[in-house]
Amino acid sequence: MIYRSRAPLRIGLAGGGTDVSPYCDLYGGAILNATVSLYAYANIEPLNEEIIILEAADRKEILQYQCSKALPVNGKLDLLKGVYNRIQEDYGVPAIGFRLQTFVDAPAGSGLGTSSTLVVAIIGAFAEMLKLPLGEYDIAHYAYRIERKDLNLAGGRQDQYAATFGGVNYMEFYEEDKVIVNPLRIKSEYLSELENNLVLFYTASSRESATIIKEQQKNVQQKNEGSIEAMHQLKEQSRMMKEALLKGRLNEIGEILDFGFQQKRKMAANISNHFIEEIYEAAKKAGASGGKISGAGGGGFMIFYCPGNTRHKVIETLHQFGGEIKQYTFTKNGLGSWSI
Structure with missing residues (x-):
């Protein structure tokens, strides 16, 4: 069995930067964005060995570890490790080996929300494998928590919600991580x-x-x-x-x-x-x-x-x-x- 997921990258059309704390906590933020046919992909393949293989196919990076409840966050494929560590702590991953392979259609740092979209895709693959009861808002907030809190990566909130919901959305951001996604019905x-x-x-x-x-x-x-x-x-x-x-x-x-x-x-x-x-x-x-x-x-x-x-x-x-x-x-x- 192979568990797959994909999430779309996004184009920000207006309001960029107002989803970043502390601005949105103090004043409220608003962004309009649209997802496009460029994606982040994640595949999880269970293995018969007690090893964890992490592979970023687009970056040609591969790491291998013995099965563990936590993988070292050390600057190498940390997004993959961050999702695994958080899901392992919250839900528990079966003590079996697996290969987690990812690919993104745009380079990191290119401005289309690649990192956050990749995190969403990885969560999606684990949720498929473990049958996790996570809705759209749950997954988007979970991705935000992993990036901003667990991994201490600077950034905003729009990318995780765009990747999870898809479409053209007007998003509102408030204090205490409150986000409202308003899908737009455009002709x-x-x-x-x-x-x-x-x-x-x-x-x-x-x-x-x-x-x-x-x-x-x-x-x-x-x-x-x-x-x-x-x-x-x-x-x-x-x-x-x-x-x-x-x-x-x-x-x-x-x-x-x-x-x-x-x-x-x-x-x-x-x-x-x-x-x-x-x-x-x-x-x-x-x-x-x-x-x-x-x-x-x-x-x-x-x-x-x-x-x-x-x-x-x-x-x-x-x-x-x-x-x-x-x-x-x-x-x-x-x-x-x-x-x-």
Whole structure:
């Protein structure tokens, strides 16, 4: 028997960063995101030997341990170990060996929520194997707890919920880890037009999001008025984006993205840099009406809204910067698991 799961990565469209404590605890956060047809996968295969094999196939990393109630968290495949350790402590994993293999369709640090989505997928595979009674909110919060509390990794809350629920969602974040996921019923023609006009570009550079996020958190703690006001504006941006999508005012999407890009740069240093600014300006000159850096910033993926028939000219312009145009479709479903 093999237990499998997959969870979709996401594109953040508005409100990015307002899901990070302490901002959302103090003021409440709001984000609008959409899952896409890029995934994190997890497979668990029971073995006849009392060994645990951890394999990140996309990174070509393999570790092997004797069966144990806790695996050492030491910087090597810690996401895999963190999920195992937490589930072992809370539910108990049968004393049999197994191989846990993972794969992600986008590089780590690329800004599509890869790490959190991978954690969700691994939880999904264990839940399938152990028949754990976990609902969507349970799994998303469990993933958040493992990353932020057990492994002490800096970050927000949106990725775990996007990966678990799937679709286009307007999410609200409050103190005491309270999250409300509001699925948006967007007309299919609006979603098709958004998909056609939104170009996903990988800059061929990744970044350490934790450094940027820690500075953002510090700015809130030290009551940096400029940074906090920028986050207030980004929260308002998520409301603007929600209204534009629901009412089909797609001609406003680029301007709303551009507004958010201007605000996000004020949250912390290193969110943008000369290379990103050069790409952004070139895309706008080619016809894009706006765009953003995906995730915490500093590198990874960027998205651009290309109204009318400007898509192909923008893509042609982006090619001069190297990198890669990533093809995708929006997805309706979140985490899925099965066994064979």
